Amino acid sequence: MMKAMVVDDELLVAEQIDRMLVNAGVKVLGCCVNPHEALQMAKTLQPDVLFLDIEMPELSGLEIAEMVYADKLDLEVVFITAYNQYAIDAFRVNAIDYLLKPVMEEDLQRSLERVGKRRRHRGEAVDNGSQRTxxxxxxxxxxxxxxxxxxxxxxxxxxxxxxxxxxxxxxxxxxxxxxxxxxxxxxxxxxxxxxxxxxxxxxxxxxxxxxxxxxxxxxxxxxxxxxxxxxxxxAVDAMELELFVLNAVELGPVNLAHVEQLVHRCSLPFLQEFDSAWCEPYRKQYRQYFLHLGKKLLMYYEKAEAEPFKALRLADSLVEQSPYDEFLRETALKLHYRIGGSQRASAYYEAYAELINNEVGTLPGDTLTALLRDLTD
The missing domain is CATH 1.10.10.10 (Winged helix-like DNA-binding domain superfamily/Winged helix DNA-binding domain)
Structure with a gap:
């Protein structure tokens, strides 16, 4: 049997809704006319649903609902109001429904059906594994x-x-x-x-x-x-990336596939859909973590002489984040040489030289230039 509690500062209204609920087969645990006592009463009685008047003096039903959800009480809220304009505010605090005064039996039944459906859905989730991940x-x-x-x-x-x-x-x-x-x-x-x-x-x-x-x-x-x-x-992808970097986890056959998946996942833009100023420091921080782990994986590939196209895809992904990083450019240059010889390596070098000259007004570093000379001589 569903259990309910009614909060309305008008005693006659509270008693009317009490009778309607009882007639609908609901067990009414209590009626409260003092909004200041409503929260403690709900904690004590633990109803399935709280029927809550919005327009009450000193403390509104909207404020009580916010406190109910902040305290994580396991109940649903149905608002009662004389004004349809409150519907939007009601759903701001995730009320399951609202009823207009005078409350009609068919509207009350609709709300009870919604409450029952929500409670059954949550109960099934709990039965199927208690807490989800x-x-x-x-x-x-x-x-x-x-x-x-x-x-x-x-x-x-x-x-x-x-x-x-x-x-x-x-x-x-x-x-x-x-x-x-x-x-x-x-x-x-x-x-x-x-x-x-x-x-x-x-x-x-x-x-x-x-x-x-x-x-x-x-x-x-x-x-x-x-x-x-x-x-x-x-499990948060950013936290996992941070732990790998800060704990200096070594790469090996056991965790290689997992690290590859993590680096691939973290190659996407960080907090892509948000444009608030608070995001920028975190973008810089996690970009550095991504580059650190990505370079570590790239060095592992180089040492293991991994398939060059696979390694080059990773190098290109890292270069997108840090286009003037000459360690990455040197590694990519060697991979281009492995794949296509002197001609391909030279073309890659020239494309980078043009990019850095146009955007920064400088030339590739001496180490990269010497590497090209060693590879193509």
């Missing part, structure tokens, strides 16, 4: 994929994806003040508007993550938020 891609277009699936999680707004990406890039368990988040994601807005957008975005993220059964959330702390991750809930 996710893979996050920060290189290329931001994506969160569940349990190795190909279809990414859909976000209500692009700001949800951006805020989650920003939090994932912070040191573990770091608390960020709301002012830091305002500056990063809503720098052009005043504090009041940025605060509304931040709370709304956090609520949406937490609702989506809760529906995914991931064990990940944005927890409210004093004047800010921190990212809470359960063990092994998420």
């Amino acid at each position: 996710g893979i996050v891609e920060l290189f290329g277009k931001f994506a969160l994929r569940l349990d190795g699936g190909q279809e990414p999680v859909r976000w209500v707004t692009s700001k949800c994806a951006e805020l989650l990406a920003f939090m994932l890039l912070q040191p573990s368990e770091k608390e960020l003040s709301k002012w830091e988040l305002f500056e990063a994601l809503w720098p052009a807005q005043n504090a009041e508007k940025a605060g509304i957008n931040l709370r709304s975005t956090v609520s949406r993220i937490n609702k989506t993550l809760r529906d995914c059964c991931l064990g990940v959330s944005l927890a409210s702390v004093k004047n800010g938020y921190r990212l809470v991750l359960s063990a092994e809930a998420l």
Whole structure:
């Protein structure tokens, strides 16, 4: 049997909805007319669904819903309102439905069906493996994929994806003040508007993550938020790349295929879809990590005398990120020589010499020039 709780500052309205719910076969755990007591009452009673009036004095239903989702209560919210204009605000905080006053039985039944469907879906996910795992891609277009699936999680707004990406890039368990988040994601807005957008975005993220059964959330702390991750809930491509580089992992037959896949994945533009100023330092940082690991793989290929076309594809991918890196140019020159001899090596050198002269106004370095001479003599 579905369990419900009703919050409305008008006692007669609360009692009417109570009776309608009972007639629909729902167990009503309690009715609350004081909005300030609603959150604690919901924590104590743990209903499946909270029927919540929007227009209440001092503390609105929208504010209560934000606190409910921030506290990760396992319940759905259905708003009750006399004004259709609140529908948009209702769905900002991921309410499953809203009802217009006076509440009609057919509308209430529709909401109960939606709640039941959502609860069954979440229960099936839990039964099929308790907590799910996710893979996050920060290189290329931001994506969160569940349990190795190909279809990414859909976000209500692009700001949800951006805020989650920003939090994932912070040191573990770091608390960020709301002012830091305002500056990063809503720098052009005043504090009041940025605060509304931040709370709304956090609520949406937490609702989506809760529906995914991931064990990940944005927890409210004093004047800010921190990212809470359960063990092994998420694998993030950027974090994996960083660990390989900072831990100086050696390449060998055991991990070669994995490193090749990682380098290929991280050759895509970092945080591709976001244009906020906060992204730039991270782009520079992870570009350096990519180049470091890519060069390491390239040297492994050279030492192992790997198939030259395979090695050249990697060299070209690295050159795209750092076109004037002469180590990469020297390695590519040797590979062109292995593939096509003196003529191909000379053509590659001349193309690079023209590029660097036109764009930088200089000539290839002495080492690269000497290498060409040694190869073609």
